[in-house]
Amino acid sequence: AQSVAQPEDQVNVAEGNPLTVKCTYSVSGNPYLFWYVQYPNRGLQFLLKYITGDNLVKGSYGFEAEFNKSQTSFHLKKPSALVSDSALYFCASPGGGKIIFGKGTRLHILP
Amino acid sequence: DTGVSQDPRHKITKRGQNVTFRCDPISEHNRLYWYRQTLGQGPEFLTYFQNEAQLEKSRLLSDRFSAERPKGSFSTLEIQRTEQGDSAMYLCASSLKAVGGGQQQETQYFGPGTRLLVL
Numbered sequence: 107a108q109s110v111a112q113p114e115d116q117v118n119v120a121e122g123n124p125l126t127v128k129c130t131y132s133v134s135g136n137p138y139l140f141w142y143v144q145y146p147n148r149g150l151q152f153l154l155k156y157i158t159g160d161n162l163v164k165g166s167y168g169f170e171a172e173f174n175k176s177q178t179s180f181h182l183k184k185p186s187a188l189v190s191d192s193a194l195y196f197c198a199s200p201g202g203g204k205i206i207f208g209k210g211t212r213l214h215i216l217p
Numbered sequence: 218d219t220g221v222s223q224d225p226r227h228k229i230t231k232r233g234q235n236v237t238f239r240c241d242p243i244s245e246h247n248r249l250y251w252y253r254q255t256l257g258q259g260p261e262f263l264t265y266f267q268n269e270a271q272l273e274k275s276r277l278l279s280d281r282f283s284a285e286r287p288k289g290s291f292s293t294l295e296i297q298r299t300e301q302g303d304s305a306m307y308l309c310a311s312s313l314k315a316v317g318g319g320q321q322q323e324t325q326y327f328g329p330g331t332r333l334l335v336l
Contacts (some may be wrong), residue, residue: 112313138321138322140324142258142327145333148329148330149221149223149308149327149328149329149330150308150310150327152324152326152327153227155322155324157322165322185300190250196259196260198259200321200322200323201321202273202320202321203248203250203265203272203273203320204250204262204265204273204275205250205252205260205262205310205325206262207260207261208259209257210257210258210259215277
């Protein structure tokens, strides 16, 4: 069965510092992995996805994610955090016709 | 705005009433999905359509829930005899069937959601 795990409920980062939001996966077959962001009272916005190819995937708003097969991880990163990056982040993986989401990690960027 | 739209954005109802939500997908997208999200959780899959055909339903979708996509464009999700446990955000997403690629590679684009509160 497909699953993703986000081990941290919350991450606090000072503005301007690099940020990492962690995700590990357990999938059968080729792993396809996504990151979405949710701002308050809004739907989910697509950030990036890994299908195949380069292990470093670049996405929207300066975010990138590193696929690591040996560690079964797909951590979301950004070199310099902005206060506006504060939101709820979801790692996800497709399972059949649906997407299976992690529980989410709330990212707080402290000014 | 050519993204996924949902109506209404908020709905407050009394227990036992019926409610209906509408989703308009991105115009060329042929797949449409419904998810439910409760506080502190990630979205959970409810059902999806390819064109007008409903291809998969979650066990979460009890017999009080019904979804339709009659002309393969917009979709409605109806909840009959609402219960307090139905209070959640209901999210709609759409995707375009990929040429030469599998469904799992498709990106689903989400609407803003309908927040339901059952009193």
